[in-house]
Amino acid sequence: MFRGLSAFPLTPTTESGIDEQAFSTLVSRLAAAGVESIGALGSTGGYAYLTREQRARVAALAVEAADGVPVMIGIGALRTKQVLELAEDAQKAGASAVLLAPMTYQALTEDEVFGLYEDVTRELSVPLCVYDNPATTHVKFTDELHGRIAQLPNVAAIKIPPVPDDPAQAKARIDALRALIPDTVTIGASGDFAAANGLNAGCEAWYSVVGGLFPTTALAITRAAQAGNDAEATALSERLEPLWQLFRRYGSLRVMSAAAEQLGLAEDPNLPRPLQALPLPARHELAAALTSTGLTA
Template sequence: MTYPDGLSAFPITPTNEDGSIDLGALRELVLPLVEARVDSIGLLGSTGTYMYLSREERRRATEAAVAISGGVPIIAGIGALRTDDSVRLAQDARAAGASAGLLAPVSYTPLTDEEVFEHFSTVARESGLPICIYDNPGTTHFTFSPELLGRLSRIEGIVAVKSPAPGAAEIRAHHFALKTVVRNGCSLGYSGDWDSAEGLIAGASSWYSVIGGLFPITCLAIVRAAQRNDAGEARRLNAHLEPIWSLFKEFSSLRVVYTIAELNRAIHAKPPRPILPLSPPARAKVETALAGLPADLLR
């Protein structure tokens, strides 16, 4: 497959009071991404609270998103504690029409490199779904070494790596180090919105973006500027979003993006318990930040 490099926009997965997915609200979030023609939709990532959803809920969300995707590729989260569960989730995603799966080494017992290698190899082999490696040590407490990523990139069906963006000063060296070990053609991209523009400028193929799930046009403009080697424009647009990046760092991107979805898109959803919505003072900070941004950025 040709992996969909560029902007991968990650929406939240709104749920009803009983925890079931609010498919109507999900469609309201996905349709603007389709209309903006993002390069892919990152469904059921950490922003999409995949680990809080059942297999059936994930399947329903993927089917609903694919049905309105208009050909925009869907990259669906397939992480689970057990390898056999991840295989089944990947098979479900493939059957629903997802283009690729986003696989993290979810664990309770800390995993060894060899266990992660076998986990990813098995899911790729038994599901037939192209796999993007999801390196997110902040949630999984597992950090991929460059050597392990190099080994995994040579497994048939593993096509991309999503890395957490290091600081802006380190990102160029980080990207170069990965390029030297992964197979030629393996897509390398970054998450961690506040430093991802620098990752694109350094040569990364993709930005896996939380705020892209709500402001796809602005985020696409950053990506397109970096793709045409206009680093100044990419940095200028990214700097305008600094109030959002500061909130992400202070309160976590997940909590903040739920609040922005309500304030900016009238999506009245709460994060899955035990995660709580932002407190009134924190919510007021989000409102103030949004009010201070140029209106043309909020799209």
């Protein structure tokens, strides 16, 4: 399941709780579109803002709405004990895999990061994807640390930060990491604006924010790269530059939240406080970007 397009949907949330109907609808749309997997409770899914009970409920809803499409559930938390509890909940819900980012308040040493994955993988019965997202977690993985973690049981994939824009540098980045990990561990692109570069450079998967709301568009980019049509994949991604610009300025979560609202797929508000919706001028920019890029359904 760690190949192709893995689409990450929003978890519409208010201070009253999860909008279960809206979330299930978002997941059902992804399954119907033919994505390879669905990543629930990633950063776009707002996992860090939800209680254990809410996360367990979202995991169950995701598996049910996915209708057989493999579901990966985010299990990141501050304490190892909490991560283990969330992993148990995800497995009970029927998750096909789990996604783990090392959340922290105090800076973690490499040995502490490795120890987290060692403790968690020892208890798992499903594969794990390592979530390397320094922009959010402020934990920086070295390739050597990835190499150590990739040797642990049940580690099946790594979700890496955006690769360089230059194709040769992007390929060198992927090749350097691949040289240190087993052949059984795949590498997946993230940072949607750089995902086509990552796929063209050899990433086997795209863990996609935009795919969580616009799976057909994300699938077109993924399929072009899988077929070796690098130029087509790049061109399809470049057409989305108005959206990528908004991602860079406001963050992909806020942009996808507003886009889901504009498409009638989520109510306003749909982000947990203290997160706030896009300001009105940015919403107008988003509406124009969706129209100019054809992202209206």
